[in-house]
Amino acid sequence: MRAYDALPADLRSWLADAVLPWSPASCRRVWDRARRKGLSTEDALCLLSRTECNTLARERHQGFWR
Template sequence: MTRNLGATTLRRTRRNSDPMRSYDALPAPLRNWVSQAALPWSPASVRRLWDRACANGLATEDALQFLSETEARSLAKDRHSFTSTTAQGN
């Protein structure tokens, strides 16, 4: 059963923590980005990327751009990516 993950070939991971509590602990700009993301990001993985971007001295907008670029790379790896599906008219 795929539930709300859709048709993706990307690896799925089960979580042991409470994802809603982890989501609520994210900074507001990051929560907003996750709510608009094309992929079902876990709060832990998106927090890790956010912390890496901030540790490299990126401002909030630049960190969000970094996350969008990371997501685009992940979508490009996916055989059933959203762009190829819409290009085929499905």
């Protein structure tokens, strides 16, 4: 819970509504990488959403959800 509480508020909010069961550490890695590249908060959150969508699509394609 400490790792979750240490996340920025915008990232905690995104994580609370995420479809996949992201860990705070994996969210933080994507977030930090995006912010180091100069992405805005909104763009970093969009990147997380796209990453989640890509993961879901890959799992569907592999038959995970059948």
